[in-house]
Amino acid sequence: MPELPEVEVVRRGVGQWATQRVISQVEVRHARAVRRQEAELSAVLVGRTFVCASRRGKYLWLPLDDGDQCLVVHLGMSGQLLMQLAEQADELHLRVRFAFADDGPQLRFVDQRTFGSVTTDVLVSDGLEGQIPRAIQHIARDPLDPAFDDELFIARLRKKDSEIKRLLLDQSLISGIGNIYADESLWRSRIHSTRAASSVSKSKVRSLLADVRAVMTEALAQGGTSFDSLYVNVNGESGYFSRALNAYGREGEPCNRCSTPIRRSRFMNRSSFYCPRCQRV
DNA sequence: CATAGATCCTGTATGC
DNA sequence: TGCATACAGGATCTAT
Secondary structure, three states: OOOHHHHHHHHHHHHHHOOOOEEEEEEEOOHHHHOOOHHHHHHHHOOOEEOOOEEEOOEEEEEEOOOOEEEEEEOOOOEEEEEEOOOOOOOOOEEEEEEEOOOOOEEEEEEOOOOOEEEEEEEEEOOOOOEEEHHHOOOOOOOOOOOOOHHHHHHHHHHOOOEHHHHHOOOOOOOOOOHHHHHHHHHHHOOOOOOEHHHOOHHHHHHHHHHHHHHHHHHHHHHHHOOOOOOOOOOOHHHHHHHOOOOOOOOOOEOOOOOOEOEEEEEOOEEEEEOOOOOOO
8 A cells, every 4th residue: 555655665766776877678478557658658657767766745756857757656555666687487367578788687567456556658848847737736735845835734634625534645735645644644543533624723734734644754764674675665654654653454452552453444335443532523 | 527436356254 | 175256556438
């Protein structure tokens, strides 16, 4: 379940190992993974190099040395970007293979549930000094982006007629937050997931934003520890998941603040974990 | 337009 | 043991 911190770990790995190398071959093993771009992917990429790795929220993109195109990657729920030696056997769920002219480690997109995607796109202005793939212009800046506008976010959120968790998951309002970090942030801020966003004070939203950043920053630090030079780890479970979670996945376990058993409820077709005492509706 | 809900997908876990 | 069902959930599409 890669959210912002996990995707950032992947970005760093790919940026280090898959850039500045001439792409020699693109092999598509699953049409869904490339959104019907099978022929286009090779045509755009072969002979080019990725110049760097960028990210906004949960989206990654690798700008090409042609100056205006890029490879856009979304990991979905189970996607991984791995650096693997050519002689390494194909993964069971290998969807796309990118080989390089130097015959060094390949970049492989592996995705069990096929919610992820790898596509090409053109870069357009992001409204400031940067660029963004055209297809993800609607994705809001994420809370770790220096250009994220706190006050604008707070105002937009409070004007909505919806529940606070639903809005935290709305990638056009704030990006990078998924089910796990939404629950963790709300637990820290002592806000119930179904609370009407319009009823949360400005200062409370401001502290919620601080908690979102804190939990993501901590998770990112943990993710960094499981990073291996040739294996770009998307998992993150080893370090962060086992130790630092206060709400997510802890149904029945005592709240780390007040010892009340954590509760689980169904919401938006998924689980929400919360402390019934700390987080009142 | 805004919001709510269904849907896609497959491996793993659980229930009978 | 075996089969059926529930579950995980990000983004997109459809319905209201």
